[in-house]
Amino acid sequence: xxxxxxxxxxxxxxxxxxxxxxxxxxxxxxxxxxxxxxxxxxxxxxxxxxxxxxxxxxxxxxxxxxxxxxxxxxxxxxxxxxxxxxxxxxxxxxxxxxxxxxxxxxxxxxxxxxxxxxxxxxxxxxxxxxxxxxxxxxxxxxxxxxxxxxxxxxxxxxxxxxxxxxxxxxxxxxxxxxxxxxxxxxxxxxxxxxxxxxxxxxxxxxxxxxxxxxxxxxxxxxxxxxxxxxxxxxxxxxxxxxxxxxxxxxxxxxxxxxxxxxxxxxxxxxxxxxxxxxxxxxxxxxxxxxxxxxxxxxxxxxxxxxxxxx
Ligand code: CP
Numbered sequence: 001x002x003x004x005x006x007x008x009x010x011x012x013x014x015x016x017x018x019x020x021x022x023x024x025x026x027x028x029x030x031x032x033x034x035x036x037x038x039x040x041x042x043x044x045x046x047x048x049x050x051x052x053x054x055x056x057x058x059x060x061x062x063x064x065x066x067x068x069x070x071x072x073x074x075x076x077x078x079x080x081x082x083x084x085x086x087x088x089x090x091x092x093x094x095x096x097x098x099x100x101x102x103x104x105x106x107x108x109x110x111x112x113x114x115x116x117x118x119x120x121x122x123x124x125x126x127x128x129x130x131x132x133x134x135x136x137x138x139x140x141x142x143x144x145x146x147x148x149x150x151x152x153x154x155x156x157x158x159x160x161x162x163x164x165x166x167x168x169x170x171x172x173x174x175x176x177x178x179x180x181x182x183x184x185x186x187x188x189x190x191x192x193x194x195x196x197x198x199x200x201x202x203x204x205x206x207x208x209x210x211x212x213x214x215x216x217x218x219x220x221x222x223x224x225x226x227x228x229x230x231x232x233x234x235x236x237x238x239x240x241x242x243x244x245x246x247x248x249x250x251x252x253x254x255x256x257x258x259x260x261x262x263x264x265x266x267x268x269x270x271x272x273x274x275x276x277x278x279x280x281x282x283x284x285x286x287x288x289x290x291x292x293x294x295x296x297x298x299x300x301x302x303x304x305x306x307x308x309x310x
Pocket of ligand 1: 267
């Protein structure tokens with residue numbers, strides 16, 4: 001099992017906080033934990049006696065469940081709070097919710113929130129380690145890390161790769177975490193999507209904006225597609241999903257422009273027939289379920305590493 005001693009981050013708020021060495025250390029730790037999930041008894045005592053609270057203010061299948069699976073596989077006690085079952089429905093502020101949760105002495109709080117910066121706000125009111133499970137359109141660091149782990153497994157290295165990210169870049173916390181993560185590890189990131197869904201200053205994040213889908217995908221090692229996040233759009237920014245699919249979907253014909261051994265990724269949830277046709281989503285180049293498997297290993301690593309800083 002990798003050592004937690006070299007890790008200095010008590011809170012995980014974004015990929016932005018990590019150096020290249022931090023990312024390598026997290027991925028090596030996740031690698032060492034991955035095998036636990038293949039055992040017949042999928043449990044180690046590493047976090048026995050520790051309390052992990054999942055505080056999710058937005059829907060989630062993969063992230064919430066895999067943090068819970070990760071914590072349970074490490075013998076932590078886990079608890080879930082959702083907006084419908086919390087007193088935020090009665091007008092309690094996030095700060096007051098945080099103060100009250102903190103009074104029960106949890107060790108780790110995992111938060112997903114529609115507002116960018118909510119995890120940072122939480123750190124001001126709690127002693128526990130805070131892990132950002134997605135905040136608005138800001139960051140989704142554990143998704144970025146599991147994506148890096150998945151690419152490294154398929155490509156051995158993260159250096160010198162062409163990574164194409166296609167879709168709703170403007171509203172995507174996954175895009176932000178991945179642009180930072182991949183460029184920090186030496187990959188070149190190319191983005192493409194509807195003009196209304198490309199944020200200003202994307203080049204300052206380190207990505208290159210392409211003029212066509214073909215340009216983005218040609219010779220790519222990794223083709224990552226993103227969901228249209230209608231829930232974050234105040235006004236409609238697209239004529240229709242059918243129109244989007246016609247222009248931006250990664251069809252088999254488009255995928256053939258990438259390297260023959262290119263991998264297709266999607267953070268989920270996939271809108272079949274919109275970002276990807278079923279034959280590509282389920283095809284031999286798709287690693288979408290590998291991403292989900294690696295999500296558990298990465299989250300085990302994060303729980304372990306932040307507890308090493310307590
Ligand atoms: N990738 C991701 O964040 O999926 P969920 O919204 O299901 O957690």
